[in-house]
Amino acid sequence: MKKILVIKHDKIGDFVLTWPAFYLLKKAMPDAIIDVFVAKVITPFAEACPYIDNAIADSGDDAAIAEYIAKQHYDAVIVAHSEMRMYKILKNIDIPYKLAPKHNWYQYLYKHRASTDYKKGEGCWRGSCMLIEYFLSHHGYPIPSLPKQYWDMSEYKPKWQQYYGQQADEKLIFIHPGTGGSSGSVAEVDLAKMISHINRLTKSDCHFVLTYNGDELVLAQNIQALLADQPIRVSLAKPLDSLRDFAESLVAADMFIAGSTGPLHIAGLHNVPTVGFYAGRRSAPHIRWQTLTESSKRLTFTPPIGKKTGRNMSLIDFDQVSQEIADFLNKSS
Incomplete structure (x- = not known):
C-alpha cells in the first residue's frame, strides 16, 4: 500500500x-x-x-x-x-x-x-x-497507541498569545457564543453572568476573548456590552484570514468555552481545557461529541433530559458552572 x-x-x-x-x-x-x-x-x-x-x-x-x-x-x-x-x-x-x-x-x-x-x-x-x-x-499492520495531543503547535503559542493581547501571567479564556446543530444556544446574558462570576472566583487575572464567525459577531458584541460597566478584560477576537490560522491560534487558549461547535473541537486538538454545553438527551451528546482534550481537562454541562427541557440552556445552573470552571482554573494555576 x-x-x-x-x-x-x-x-x-x-x-x-x-x-x-x-x-x-x-x-x-x-x-x-x-x-x-x-x-x-x-x-x-x-x-x-x-x-x-x-x-x-x-x-x-x-x-x-x-x-x-x-x-x-x-x-x-x-x-x-x-x-x-x-x-x-x-x-x-x-x-x-x-x-x-x-x-x-x-x-x-x-x-x-x-x-x-x-x-x-x-x-x-x-x-x-x-x-x-x-x-x-x-493488511497486517499493528494498531498504534493514540497520543494525548494531536496537534503540537506549542512553538507558536507565544506568537498567538501576543496576537490576542495577553498581558503578564493572565489566563486567556476563549468563549464562542455560537453553537452547533446538536445543542441549543446559551443566552448572551447567561454567558455574561458566567464571565463575571469566573472573573470574581478565579485567583489569576483573566482575559476573556470572544470568538465568532459571521452573524455571531452580534452575539459577541452583546456580551461585551453587558460587561462594559465591570472591571473585566473582555475583547473581541481579532479576525484572521483563514480557518487554518484560527485553528492554529487556539493554542494560545488556557481554556475554550462553547456549545458543541467546530471551534470547541479544534481547541481539543491542542489538548486545551474545554468547557462544552450540550443538549440534554438520552443519547448523551456530551459523551458522543466529547472533545479530543484529555478527559481530566474536559468539563461538560447539560440541561435536564427531555423534549421540553433538553435544548433549553437557561435551565443550566450557571452559578455552579462558574464555580466548577473557577475551581479548575485555580487548581491549574
Whole structure:
C-alpha cells in the first residue's frame, strides 16, 4: 500500500474528530501517501493536519472529481463519510481496495465493510478509528497507541498569545457564543453572568476573548456590552484570514468555552481545557461529541433530559458552572 485516499467531506467538527483515525493510519504506515477528500471550506485546515499529505477539495463536479481520483492510482480508498453520492463517484474507478462503514443499505455495494459501532461511553471519534483499525488489521499492520495531543503547535503559542493581547501571567479564556446543530444556544446574558462570576472566583487575572464567525459577531458584541460597566478584560477576537490560522491560534487558549461547535473541537486538538454545553438527551451528546482534550481537562454541562427541557440552556445552573470552571482554573494555576 503506497497511496491511500480517505473520504471525509463533512462539517468542521466532524472532520476534527477524525484526526485520531488519521493519526493511526499515518503512524502505522509512515511511508504511505495519505490523501483526504474534504469539503472546500475545510481544505486549508486539512492541509495543516500533520497526518495528511494532500487535501482534495469537493468542487461539486462529480465527473471531474471521479476523473481526478482515477488519475491518482490509489491502492485503497477508505470511505469515512459514506453516502450514495460517493459510491457513484467511486464505483467505476479501478481502486483495488475499497472500504466503507457498515451503515445504510448501500454498504453492500462495497466489497469490504467494517463496523463503526463504538461502545457506550465512548466518543463518536472512535467510529472512524474502528474503520482504520479494521483496515490496518486486514493488511497486517499493528494498531498504534493514540497520543494525548494531536496537534503540537506549542512553538507558536507565544506568537498567538501576543496576537490576542495577553498581558503578564493572565489566563486567556476563549468563549464562542455560537453553537452547533446538536445543542441549543446559551443566552448572551447567561454567558455574561458566567464571565463575571469566573472573573470574581478565579485567583489569576483573566482575559476573556470572544470568538465568532459571521452573524455571531452580534452575539459577541452583546456580551461585551453587558460587561462594559465591570472591571473585566473582555475583547473581541481579532479576525484572521483563514480557518487554518484560527485553528492554529487556539493554542494560545488556557481554556475554550462553547456549545458543541467546530471551534470547541479544534481547541481539543491542542489538548486545551474545554468547557462544552450540550443538549440534554438520552443519547448523551456530551459523551458522543466529547472533545479530543484529555478527559481530566474536559468539563461538560447539560440541561435536564427531555423534549421540553433538553435544548433549553437557561435551565443550566450557571452559578455552579462558574464555580466548577473557577475551581479548575485555580487548581491549574
